[in-house]
Amino acid sequence: MQEDYGRKLEDQKSLFKQLGIKLDALTIHEKDFDVKMRGYDKEEVDKFLDEIIIDYERFYDIITDLLDKYKEIQRRQSYWEDEKRSLISQRNKLESTHTGGIDRKLVEEGIRGIERSIEQFRLHIRKEFDV
Numbered sequence: 001m002q003e004d005y006g007r008k009l010e011d012q013k014s015l016f017k018q019l020g021i022k023l024d025a026l027t028i029h030e031k032d033f034d035v036k037m038r039g040y041d042k043e044e045v046d047k048f049l050d051e052i053i054i055d056y057e058r059f060y061d062i063i064t065d066l067l068d069k070y071k072e073i074q075r076r077q078s079y080w081e082d083e084k085r086s087l088i089s090q091r092n093k094l095e096s097t098h099t100g101g102i103d104r105k106l107v108e109e110g111i112r113g114i115e116r117s118i119e120q121f122r123l124h125i126r127k128e129f130d131v
Helices: 002-018 025-030 042-097 104-129
Strands: none
Touching: 002 025, 002 042, 025 042
């Protein structure tokens, strides 16, 4: 458990450094202040710094979650771009192999065949339900 937390703090430090953020939770936690005669209450400062650490840890969690989502979106976009290129390539191949226009007779025969099938289906339904 402690090892995971230590790894998380190191990852946080590395990420924040990349983002140009000077402070991380570990740096804040390890910061010591000199005690002077009329200085701040040490417990109050420590409590405040603990709140800052909690916020930094939340920031880190949010940033890493957003980065993971961003990477997933990039992966999906890359996949769909590959699919698009593949479909365009297939379409171009089909267009280059198909030299003529649409065979009107073939389309009309297909339509007549579908109409016959629909009529047979209607007759079958009428017989089935005595309509």
